[in-house]
Amino acid sequence: MxxxxxxxxxxxxxxxxxxxxxxxxxxxxxxxxxxxxxxxxxxxxxxxxxxxxxxxxxxxxxxxxxxxxxxxxxxxxxxxxxxxxxxxxxxxxxxxxxxxxxxxxxxxxxxxxxxxxxxxxxxxxxxxxxxxxxxxxxxxxAPMKPLCSEDCEGITVPECFRPPDAVFGASAPNGRLAPLLKLKEELTKKEE
Ligand SMILES: [Zn+2]
Structure with a gap:
């Protein structure tokens, strides 16, 4: 057989x-x-x-x-x-x-x-x-885009890479994250 x-x-x-x-x-x-x-x-x-x-x-x-x-x-x-x-x-x-x-x-x-x-x-x-x-x-x-949590903020920049507050101003939205948020905003706009 x-x-x-x-x-x-x-x-x-x-x-x-x-x-x-x-x-x-x-x-x-x-x-x-x-x-x-x-x-x-x-x-x-x-x-x-x-x-x-x-x-x-x-x-x-x-x-x-x-x-x-x-x-x-x-x-x-x-x-x-x-x-x-x-x-x-x-x-x-x-x-x-x-x-x-x-x-x-x-x-x-x-x-x-x-x-x-x-x-x-x-x-x-x-x-x-x-x-x-x-x-x-x-x-x-399995989800296409798994998230560690629903409100994950993305990659956080380690302290040593963050510019001092004086550069962007501590009062700016989200302080040190402001430049990243701005970048993200721009990227999002481009995607749309
Ligand atoms: Zn995450």
Whole structure:
């Protein structure tokens, strides 16, 4: 028997189709920091140090398998304003209907395929591999511009780089930050 792509041997979140029935089964996986590190390798995110969780309920309906799950993970990002570390505590649900690979729409149905690509996927062989789905959901859930706090003021200038009050005047708005605020104002105007 030809063994179809063993790419799956490196996968962590694998459901065996033969274990599934119409009433469904539950799985609990640990989302380890090693897994997170490699899943996030090409992104600006890193695991924050704790293991995450993946809870899954999978139910078979003919050849289709409905997978409903819940992911928690703590990722480390950089604040978009001040570059400080931000811990993102992600907690999200996923619902994906897996169909056999041979039912995948051809490229002529591309638009239709794209419409529901988040909630539809395909499996080959006898297992469903959730690794790419979990990665995708984590990346989509992570904010594009994470902030250390809603009112982060951005990079603060260390004391030694600040001009003395005499230069800009201590009574100017925000004192020493005034020149930076002005610069920011100008940049914002340019963006508009
Ligand atoms: Zn910040």
């Amino acid at each position: 030809a063994v179809a792509k063993r790419a799956n041997s490196m996968s962590t979140f694998v459901l065996q189709i033969q274990d599934l029935d119409e009433s469904g089964k539950d799985w609990n996986f640990a989302v380890g920091t090693d897994w997170l590190s490699s899943a996030l390798a090409e992104t600006e995110l890193k695991p924050a140090g704790h293991e995450g969780t993946l809870r899954v309920h999978a139910q078979r309906n003919g050849q289709d398998v409905l997978v409903q799950g819940h992911i928690t993970a703590e990722l480390l990002a950089s604040c978009a304003r001040c570059l400080a570390d931000v811990v993102l505590a992600l907690d999200l649900a996923l619902t994906v209907l897996f169909s056999p690979g041979h039912t995948r729409p051809s490229s002529s149905d591309k638009i239709e395929a794209r419409l529901d690509e988040m909630n539809r996927d395909y499996y080959g062989g006898s297992e469903i591999v959730l690794d790419p789905t979990v990665r995708e959901h984590l990346l989509l859930e």
